[in-house]
Amino acid sequence: MTVYFIGAGPGDPELLTLKAARLIGACPVCLYAGSLVPEEVVAIAPADARVLDTAPMTLDQTHAEIRAAHERGQDVARVHSGDPSLYGAIAEQIRRLKADGIDYEIVPGVPAYTAAAAALGQELTIPEVAQSIVLTRMSMKSTSMPEGETLENFAATGTTLAIHLGVRALRDIERRLTPLYGVDCPVAVIYRVGWPDQLILRGTLSDIHAKVRAEKITRTALILVGPALSGSHGFPDSALYDPSKPHVLRPRADAGP
Ligand SMILES: C[S@@+](CC[C@H](N)C(=O)[O-])C[C@H]1O[C@@H](n2cnc3c(N)ncnc32)[C@H](O)[C@@H]1O
Numbered sequence: 695m696t697v698y699f700i701g702a703g704p705g706d707p708e709l710l711t712l713k714a715a716r717l718i719g720a721c722p723v724c725l726y727a728g729s730l731v732p733e734e735v736v737a738i739a740p741a742d743a744r745v746l747d748t749a750p751m752t753l754d755q756t757h758a759e760i761r762a763a764h765e766r767g768q769d770v771a772r773v774h775s776g777d778p779s780l781y782g783a784i785a786e787q788i789r790r791l792k793a794d795g796i797d798y799e800i801v802p803g804v805p806a807y808t809a810a811a812a813a814l815g816q817e818l819t820i821p822e823v824a825q826s827i828v829l830t831r832m833s834m835k836s837t838s839m840p841e842g843e844t845l846e847n848f849a850a851t852g853t854t855l856a857i858h859l860g861v862r863a864l865r866d867i868e869r870r871l872t873p874l875y876g877v878d879c880p881v882a883v884i885y886r887v888g889w890p891d892q893l894i895l896r897g898t899l900s901d902i903h904a905k906v907r908a909e910k911i912t913r914t915a916l917i918l919v920g921p922a923l924s925g926s927h928g929f930p931d932s933a934l935y936d937p938s939k940p941h942v943l944r945p946r947a948d949a950g951p
Contacts, residue, residue: 697760697770697791699784701777702726703802706888707734709804714773717801721771723763725756730775732889732916739771753783764796777805777845781831781858783922807856810884810916813894818854821932824922826853832867849874854920861885861915862905871919872899880923885915896923917920 698717703709710718715738718724736890744763748756756772763770764793774782778800791798806831807829811818828848831879832840836859848855849871860867861883871879877900885893895905899919902912906915933939 695764695767695769697772697787697796698801699782699787699798700740700771700801701779701782701805702731702735702773702775704776704806704809704888705730705732705886706809706811706858707732707738709809709888710735711801711803713801714803717769718771718773718823720769722768723759723770724773725759725770726773726905727775731773731918732769732851736773753790754785757787759789760791761794764794766877772804775806776809777803780805780829806858806884806887807917807918809887810856810882810918812882813887813892814882814918814923816925817919818856818922820922820929823929824920827853828853829856829858831858832863834862841850843873845870846874852921854918854922857919861906861913862910864906864917867917867919868899875899875921879919880925882918882923883911883915884918885909885911887916902945 698721700714700717704848709728718736719738719740722740722743724736724743726736726745726747728749736745746759747769760770772787774784778784782784784800788798807827810945815864828851830843830845830848852875859866877898877901881897881902883902883906884896893909893911895902895909897905
């Protein structure tokens with residue numbers, strides 16, 4: 695018996711991996727985070743599977759379901775949004791599984807930030823503009839952030855920030871990032887990427903808060919901040935396909951066999 699932590703992607707069932715779909719379709723027990731995983735995704739579970747939305751459950755209750763499945767010798771599909779390694783709260787589940795000697799495996803999924811970049815039609819790493827992405831979140835009422843992991847510290851690099859769980863803190867984000875990125879720094883807020891009601895709002899650090907408030911968006915949105923989002927064409931080509939920079943898979947044309 696194995697517990698499969700499955701990344702279901704951002705919402706669009708077509709963004710499930712083949713492995714995720716196969717496992718959800720085979721496991722007799724399916725526990726899914728219903729606040730972020732659409733029912734279409736778990737609709738592929740076997741007709742007689744025990745399918746439970748864990749949104750209203752506690753950790754002890756979900757673990758009790760897993761233990762009961764373990765006693766019955768039934769595999770469990772534990773379905774999380776995006777990729778389970780990001781804010782999936784799987785570490786505390788794994789700790790309990792290890793204590794009980796229950797096997798597990800993690801199946802990666804498409805995270806919201808890559809789906810958001812795709813929805814924007816943009817690369818997040820632009821040559822000589824931004825070559826790193828900071829995946830972070832706002833703390834709000836949830837788990838506090840470790841000391842040192844502040845927006846200001848991350849912003850000091852000037853690179854692209856992907857801020858999770860922060861749409862209600864946009865005014866605070868604007869206030870704290872403006873001194874480091876400038877008022878005209880581009881910001882994109884991507885609401886429910888991959889869902890039928892997906893919405894993309896683009897603006898700057900000076901106006902994005904008003905745009906989001908006008909749309910009454912209060913949850914399930916990713917905030918991308920940084921100059922890489924400008925869509926400007928004034929950056930150099932990368933070295934990857936540069937004819938003057940041969941590499942082992944693309945030797946210089948005159949190098950011979
Ligand atoms: C608990 S975290 C889960 C992140 C997820 N594991 C991932 O890999 O993207 C929830 C936050 O991720 C972001 N998020 C998750 N799914 C999203 C979606 N479909 N559209 C926009 N943002 C999403 C939002 O910032 C949301 O508040």
